[in-house]
Amino acid sequence: xxxxxxxxxxRWLQDPILLLIIVFVIAALVIFVLxxxxxxxxxxxxxxxxxxxxxxxxxxxxADRNFRASFGNTLWLGFVxxxxxxxxxxxxxxxxxxxxxxxxxxxxxxxxxPIISPPFVLAxxxxxxxxxxxxxxxxxxxxxxxxxxxxxxxxxxxTLSFFPIAAMTLDGxxxxxxxxxxxxxxxxxxxxxxxxxxxxxPMLASGLANVFLLSFIESATDFSNPTILGGGYTTLATQxxxxxxxxxxxxxxxxxxxxxxxxxxxIFVLQKxxxxxxxxxxxxxxxxxxxxxxxxxxxxxxxxxxxxxxxFTVLLFYVFLVLSSFFKTWGADYTLVLKNYDYxxxxxxxxxxxxxxxxxIAAPIGGVLAMIISFxxxxxxxxxxxxxEYVSMLGMAVPGTVFGLGYILTFxxxxxxxxxxxxxxxxxxxxxxxxxxxxxxxxxLRQIDPSIEEAASDLGARTTKVFASVTLPLIRPxxxxxxxxxxxxxxxxxxxVIFLVSANYNLLTVRIMQHVDKxxxxxxxxxxxxxxVIVFVAVGLMNVVLNHLGRxxxxxxxxxxQ
Amino acid sequence: MSEQxxxxxxxxxxxxxxxxxxxVYPNKHGADVHAVDRINMDIAPGEFVTLLxxxxxxxxxxxxxxxxxxxxxxxxxxxxxxxxxxxxxxxRDTAMVFQTYALFPNLNVYDNIAYGLKIKKLTRQExxxxxxxxxxxxxxxxxxxxxxxxxxxxxxxxVALARALVMEPGILLFDEPLSNLDAKLRIQMRTEIRKxxxxxxxxxxxVTHDQAEAMSxxxxxVILKDGRIEQMGSPKEVYYSPVSEFSAxxxxxxxxxxxxxxxxxxxxxxxxxxxxxxxxxxxxxxFVVGDECTLVIRPEACTVQEKGxxxxxxxxxxxxxxxxxxxxxxxxxxxxxxxxxPKNQHIYETGETARIELDVADIHAI
Numbered sequence: 030x031x032x033x034x035x036x037x038x039x040r041w042l043q044d045p046i047l048l049l050i051i052v053f054v055i056a057a058l059v060i061f062v063l064x065x066x067x068x069x070x071x072x073x074x075x076x077x078x079x080x081x082x083x084x085x086x087x088x089x090x091x092a093d094r095n096f097r098a099s100f101g102n103t104l105w106l107g108f109v110x111x112x113x114x115x116x117x118x119x120x121x122x123x124x125x126x127x128x129x130x131x132x133x134x135x136x137x138x139x140x141x142x143p144i145i146s147p148p149f150v151l152a153x154x155x156x157x158x159x160x161x162x163x164x165x166x167x168x169x170x171x172x173x174x175x176x177x178x179x180x181x182x183x184x185x186x187x188t189l190s191f192f193p194i195a196a197m198t199l200d201g202x203x204x205x206x207x208x209x210x211x212x213x214x215x216x217x218x219x220x221x222x223x224x225x226x227x228x229x230x231p232m233l234a235s236g237l238a239n240v241f242l243l244s245f246i247e248s249a250t251d252f253s254n255p256t257i258l259g260g261g262y263t264t265l266a267t268q269x270x271x272x273x274x275x276x277x278x279x280x281x282x283x284x285x286x287x288x289x290x291x292x293x294x295x296i297f298v299l300q301k302x303x304x305x306x307x308x309x310x311x312x313x314x315x316x317x318x319x320x321x322x323x324x325x326x327x328x329x330x331x332x333x334x335x336x337x338x339x340x341f342t343v344l345l346f347y348v349f350l351v352l353s354s355f356f357k358t359w360g361a362d363y364t365l366v367l368k369n370y371d372y373x374x375x376x377x378x379x380x381x382x383x384x385x386x387x388x389x390i391a392a393p394i395g396g397v398l399a400m401i402i403s404f405x406x407x408x409x410x411x412x413x414x415x416x417x418e419y420v421s422m423l424g425m426a427v428p429g430t431v432f433g434l435g436y437i438l439t440f441x442x443x444x445x446x447x448x449x450x451x452x453x454x455x456x457x458x459x460x461x462x463x464x465x466x467x468x469x470x471x472x473x474l475r476q477i478d479p480s481i482e483e484a485a486s487d488l489g490a491r492t493t494k495v496f497a498s499v500t501l502p503l504i505r506p507x508x509x510x511x512x513x514x515x516x517x518x519x520x521x522x523x524x525x526v527i528f529l530v531s532a533n534y535n536l537l538t539v540r541i542m543q544h545v546d547k548x549x550x551x552x553x554x555x556x557x558x559x560x561x562v563i564v565f566v567a568v569g570l571m572n573v574v575l576n577h578l579g580r581x582x583x584x585x586x587x588x589x590x591q
Numbered sequence: 592m593s594e595q596x597x598x599x600x601x602x603x604x605x606x607x608x609x610x611x612x613x614x615v616y617p618n619k620h621g622a623d624v625h626a627v628d629r630i631n632m633d634i635a636p637g638e639f640v641t642l643l644x645x646x647x648x649x650x651x652x653x654x655x656x657x658x659x660x661x662x663x664x665x666x667x668x669x670x671x672x673x674x675x676x677x678x679x680x681x682x683r684d685t686a687m688v689f690q691t692y693a694l695f696p697n698l699n700v701y702d703n704i705a706y707g708l709k710i711k712k713l714t715r716q717e718x719x720x721x722x723x724x725x726x727x728x729x730x731x732x733x734x735x736x737x738x739x740x741x742x743x744x745x746x747x748x749x750v751a752l753a754r755a756l757v758m759e760p761g762i763l764l765f766d767e768p769l770s771n772l773d774a775k776l777r778i779q780m781r782t783e784i785r786k787x788x789x790x791x792x793x794x795x796x797x798v799t800h801d802q803a804e805a806m807s808x809x810x811x812x813v814i815l816k817d818g819r820i821e822q823m824g825s826p827k828e829v830y831y832s833p834v835s836e837f838s839a840x841x842x843x844x845x846x847x848x849x850x851x852x853x854x855x856x857x858x859x860x861x862x863x864x865x866x867x868x869x870x871x872x873x874x875x876x877x878f879v880v881g882d883e884c885t886l887v888i889r890p891e892a893c894t895v896q897e898k899g900x901x902x903x904x905x906x907x908x909x910x911x912x913x914x915x916x917x918x919x920x921x922x923x924x925x926x927x928x929x930x931x932x933p934k935n936q937h938i939y940e941t942g943e944t945a946r947i948e949l950d951v952a953d954i955h956a957i
Contacts, residue, residue, distance in 0.1 A: 044679065480693035483660055486680040487687045488707030488758060498706075502697040 047409075047492040054402060055413055058420040060445070061460045065435025066290065066427065072283035072438055086284045096285065099263045103292070106183055106264060107245040113188040114244035115237055117339060118195025124332045125196075126203040127229075129322040132337060139340040140193040140200070142347060145564055147521040147538055149253035150557055151186045153550065154346035156258070157353045159185075162361075164349070178260030186254050189343055191247045195240040202236045203229075208320045221323065235303050242300040246293050250428035252524035253538075257545055265289040269430040270527065273437075283438070286431040297426030350561075354554035369555040377540055377556055384537040385563070387451060388519035391458040395519075396512040398459065399466030400504065404496055406467075407474045408482060425464040429524025432461055437528050449531040457529055458519045465518070466511040473507035474500070513571035517564050598810065599637025599792030605671035605684065605761030607634040607657070607794060613665035614652050614818075626652045628818035629666065634762075634796065634811075639788055641797045641805040643841070644815035650798045653815075654764055657796060659683050670761050681710075686755035687764040690771065692747045694739040700726075700750050701735035707758045725757040728787060745776050752784065756791065763788070765797040769804065777801075781808055802842045806830070814838050830889075832875055832955055839887045839957070846893075846926045848886040852878045852956075860956060862886060865901065865922040874956040884956045890929040892953035895919070895939055899948030901926075905939045919947065 076083040090096050125136055143151070158165045159177045166175040176182075206229075214224045255264045263271075265285055273282025323329065355365040405411075406418045424432075436457055440447035447453040481503070485495045501508065523538040530539045537560050544553035598604075614627040627649040634640050642650040655661040657668055659680035668676050675683050686707070694703050701722060708718045726732050729749045739747060748768060755763055768784075769777045785808045788795050799805055805812050806826045814821040814829060814837075822829055822838045833839035836847060850864030860878055861870040864886060878884060895903070895917050903926060907918035915933035919926045928947060930936060939945045 478691050478693060480689040480691055481695060483658075483680070484687065484689055484693040484754070485695070485706065487658055487683075487685065488754070489681045489710040490706075491679075491681055494710065499695055499697070 044492050050401065050493075051405060051409075051411060051413065051417075054398075054405065054417055057398075058417060061456050062420050062423060062427075065432065065439045066423075068438045069283045069286050069290070069431060069435045072280070073287045077280055086280050090281055090284045090288075093281075095263065096268065099265050099268045099285075100288070102180075102262055103249050103264045103266070103289070106180065106187070106262075107248040109184050110187040110191060110248040111241045111245035113184065114192040114195045114247075115241045117188065117192040118197075118199055118240055118244075119233075119237065120332065121192070121196035121336055121339075122199035122203055124336050125200055127320060127323055128332050129324040129329055130333050130336075132333065132340070135340055136336055139343050140196050142343060143190045143193045144197075145517050145521075145568055146347075147253075147541070147557060147560055148190060148251065148523060149257055149538075149541070149545075150350050150561070151189050151343075151346050152254045152257040153353065153554055153557065154349045155182055155186050156550070157349050158346070164363075176260075178258055179262045182258045182260075183254060183262065186258055187248050187251060189339075189346070190251075190254070191244045192339075194247065195244055198240050198243070199233065199236055202233060206232060211320070221325070221328075238303045239300055242296050242303065246296055246300075246426065249289070249293055249296075250430075250524065252428075252430050252527070253542065256542065265292075266428050266430045266524065269428075269434055273434050274528065279434075279438070282434055286428075286434050289428055290426075290431050293428055294423075294426045350554055351558050354551060354558045356551055356554075358551075369551040373552055373555045373559070377537075377552070380535040380537045380540040381556075381559065381563075383451075383534050384520060384560075387454050387458065387534070387536070388516050390451075391455045391462075391519045392512055392516035394455070395459040395462050395466055395515040396508060399463060399470050399511055399515075400501065400508055401496075402463070402467050403470035403474055404500055407471055408479065408500075409492070421467045422464050424461050425468075427461075429461060429522070429526075430528070432457065433525040433528030436525070448529070449533055451534050453529050454526055454534060454536065457525050458515075458522055461522065461525050462515045462518045466515055469511050469514075470504060470507055473504045477503050509571060509574060513567055516567055520560060520564055520567075596635065597637075598635055598639075599794075601637060601792035603759050603761060604636035604792055604794045606636050606669075607762050607796065608632070608669040608672075609653070609657075609666070610669065611666035612653065612656065612663055612668060614649070614656060614661060615664045625818045627656070627663075630815075630818075630820055632813065632820070632823070634794060636794055637792045639785065639795045639797065639808060639810045641799060641809040641812050642815055643799060643802060643805040643812055644821075645800060645841070648815040649818040650800075650815050651766060654687075654766055654796060654798045657762070658685050658687050658764055684761035685764055686758045686760035686762075687766060688748075688751045688755050688768045690767045692751040692768075692771075694747055694750055694754075696739055698739070699735070700731065700737050700739065700742070703739065703750055704735075704754045704757050706754065711758075721757050725753045728756070728790070729753040744772050745780060748772065748780060752787070756787070756793070760793070762794040762796065765795065765799075767799050768797075769799075769801075777804075784808065806842070812842075814841055832873075833887060833957065834875070835957060836885060836887075844890050844927055844929075846888040846890065846924070848888070848921070848924060850884055850886060852880055852882045852884055854880060860884075862956060869900075869951060869954070871951050872954045872956045873952070876957060878956070887955045887957060888949060888953065890927040891931060893928045893947050893949040894930055895928050895945045896937075896948050897946060899946030901947040901949075903945055903947050905941055905943045905945060908939055908941055910938075919945075921947065 073086055074082055074084070076085060121136055121140065124130055125133055130136075155177055157163060159175065159182070161167065161175055161177070163175065163177065166172045211224050211228055214228045215221075219227065249264070250266055251264075252266045252270065255262070255267045259267060266289060269282050269286045269289065272278045272285060352365070354369055355367070356362065357364040357366045357368070402417060402421050406414060436453060437448060439445070440453055447456070477500075482495050482499055485499045486492070490498065521538060523542065526536055527539050527542065530536055537556060541553045541556045541560070544550070544556065609630050609632040612627055612630045613625070615623045615625055618624045630649075630653060632640070642653060644650050652661060656663050659675070659678060663676060667674050670684060695706065698706065704722050704725060705718050708721060713721070722735070726735055729752055731746065731749050731753060734742065734746060739750065742750065751768065765784075769780055772780060781804050797808060809826055811823065812826055812829050813823045816837055822834045824832075829838060830842050833842065833845070839845035839847070848864050850862040852860050853863045853868060854861035854870070855878070856870065859871045859873045861868055862872055862884060872886065874884075891914070895905070901921050903919040903921045905917060906920050909916050910933065913931065915930040915936070915938060917928040917930065917939065919928060926947065
């Protein structure tokens, strides 16, 4: 037995590069994900003066009426937004997958828009359109005492921002259902509604629960919308920033962060459990046949009408964000002028440049790291695999503000001082965007027959060679997508990095929030428009590149005749 | 057990020994599951051995342990006399043909086949020669620039075979390689694989659950059941002298009659069955008088006629082209007969009584 163990160890040494990579990945995840979270938790239990373990911070925080209100607000807002996002998401997904409609392209665009935009654009337009002096509420409807700030404003904006993710998730589920099950039910005499009630909904149940919890987390971790639109309605995510940065009370910040972390991680675990419990989805990729679309006007008209209404609302919000960047005076003089752009081009180009540089560094690092991690997790068996999987996914449940605060606490003091550098922003962006990249790479990898990689290693390829010559080329589309996605998300990120910007490096999103803070909505709108233009161009380029790649793999005949 | 038969003159072909090879997994409840339970096998260089068995019998696990994709929990694997148990797959002198072919979709036919040679760092000249040679052998000439998704199933199969063969491995492994082909092509390919294997003179281990494949291709068949070897032998041996009802049933169809040993002679045993006594029945087992035994009779060894050894009632009779299929009842037992070339025979219909005639030499007792 002892001999066997020695051989097992030797087996590791047969692939030293793999071993090195695993050690590197684990180290990176521990230092840049776990450590910041641990220092927050540790900070919240430590008395600052004496260094002793204490519950005093929590006692103070819980005694604070403001905190208790924020706590309740966060949960209630998360619940309501989760509910509405699930309903709207399901409506969109169902209409797209099951109902006849000439507007499906439009629905797809509306699903994509909020995902690739900065998180606060809808909040701006909500103020422009629905605020006290809003174009719709005040000018059009003549309402006098409208207050968009607060709970309902947040519900509207967050729902419109987060339902697309729900829609896309459910979309994918419905698309992959085997249609023959629905046909079997119809064949056995079930009415269309009965099929909906007894086949589709039960099969979607875990998906719906998942989407609800996902939207709940999005809402609870959202920083920018409550900051802009919250008014007196405070949430935990914003309170962390207010306490730690605004009131210089880092101690209280850490305690609130720990509590919020507990909430989101709890929901994340719940969501995992829901997903693991039972999945009816046939993982064979595409459904076998195309679903016959419902063309009954009693279903077609109301579903399409609702989807169109939501779609136009979202589009209206976007159009007015762009328009309001040209307004002469926000809320008073709606003449279209270029002066706002003159200003930002003169004073805010450094953040634009910094943001571009940082995003261009962070995206490829994050993309490659995500591919490596997903390869290790899906295809390799080793001690620490679970650790890598869970820690890289943890970012999904950690609110950005918690991350940001953790980074300050951890990297402000030796041994690793990174604050005020470009690298703290890069690393933070890489780590917060990691879960999405890892998840999409993992699902791409799972669709590839593992025997293709086994064949390579059977023919003599080491792990690194297998990865470079077979795995990477096969998941290349997923790789490029995640590259652009992480670029986009790095451009639009705000909640974590707002803690980490410095005089040396400011970011575009943070600059926008600074304008908002000073009430300079026009400048903020102008910068947001610039940001969106950059992002849309990047996404457009990606589509061109991907289309080109798609064609070239089919016609690539002469590789050997180089 | 290894025979001294020489199968090949190819010096690359290696001997494969499995020694007490074992794979144990804990199941959900923590109990041990013996996927492969101390298997011993000695495969001569150039021999074609088929692992045959129902799903879950451990045949694929055994193959994957030989290739290195699964780690044994006990025992040893020796290739050419040296243990390869602790080698990673890329360091083993094995090449596998996968069930799903596992062709690299990002490479064309030529580059698929050249993949392993490039890793071996052969010169471009050598690679070119070897690839062209193998393309010729496998009938893929002219397709080298095709993309893998532009090939038919049979062609993909050939590429997978070529990619493994070109490595000139010590042993070639096949994991149900024909299961994704249609019936006609499957029959064509199995002959072809066998021909190529003989021509190259390479050792081969072939996993399948299709007994016809096993019969037609193998030098030796290993029947596996629940992770253990049920029987090992040439196709003729396992067909005509099965050691158990499982073996008899798994290879071909078999009729079973239960009886009692009443006497022993030099040329066999006497068995009392269905109220009569039959003498001269062959067996490999050491029976003593009084033992229970089972008589195995192959359907094609019998004919249905007016006179014969056993009296029977026709339950079902149907024309199958090359033979007439009878389902009969013999003393409470279901009995199948394949009456070959029925064109000029009298056909018995359902409900009729008849007799079954067979040669005692075709009865095997277990």
